[in-house]
Amino acid sequence: MLIRDAVPEDWPRIWPFWHRIVAAAETYAWDPGTDEPAARALWMSPAKRVYVAEDPTGTVTGSAYLTANYGGPAARVANAGFMVDPARTGEGIGRALADHVLTEAARHGYRAMVFNAVVETNPAVRLWTSLGFTILATIPDAFEHPHHGLVGLHIMHKSLV
Template identity: 80%
Template sequence: MLIRKAAAGDWPRIWPFWHRIVAAAETYAWDPDTSEEDARALWMSPAKTVYVAEDDTGAVVGSAYVTANYGGPAARVANAGFMVDPDRAGQGIGRALAEHVLAVARADGYRAMVFNAVVETNPAVGLWISLGFRILATVPEAYEHPRHGPVGLHIMYRAL
């Protein structure tokens, strides 16, 4: 698998799984009806460094970004987002993207990474914990999950 910086031309290959994941409303606190134009502006923002994971056929199977979570004197705390094509789940793509983004964030001078709203039923919670993140707090019943009803949102942290 190749992980590289995304180019503008990668968006049409990210959008299908981005849309599928957000429309499912199970893991991201973004509007399930987000338009493609708004999704592109959100994911591919110039404030973010975006990466794609390609399999050995060149298909984009995942994407991630890293950005500052705060500004000013707190700008050394990173934030990141990750999406893996649901048809490719369980193949280590998410872990590879996470390890890559953590290394890049550290190299770029970030001191820590924070996830602001991790749906507590998201299977990736186990991945983040295995990579050294800890749950700082959980906002109870903050997320309307389509299958589980109201569930919490974790705030997760890891020093770099």
């Protein structure tokens, strides 16, 4: 698997799984009705470093971004987002993207990473905890899950130093 910096031409290959994931309303606190131009602006923002994972055939199988979570004196705390094509789950793509982004975050001088809203029923919680993230707090009943009803949102943290 190749993980590389995304280029604008990658967006049409990210959008199909981005849309599928957000429209399912199970793991992201973004509007499930987000249209393509708004999604592109969210994911491919110039303020973010965006990466894609490609399989040996050149198919984009996942994407991630890295950005500052805060500004000013707190700008050394990173945030990131990850999406893996649902047809490709279980292949280690999410873990590979996470390892890459954590390495990049440290390389770019971030001292920590924070996830602001991890849906507590998201299977990725296991991945994040296995990579050393801790749950700092859970906001109860903050996310309306289409199958589980009201569930909590975790705030997760990992030191990078």
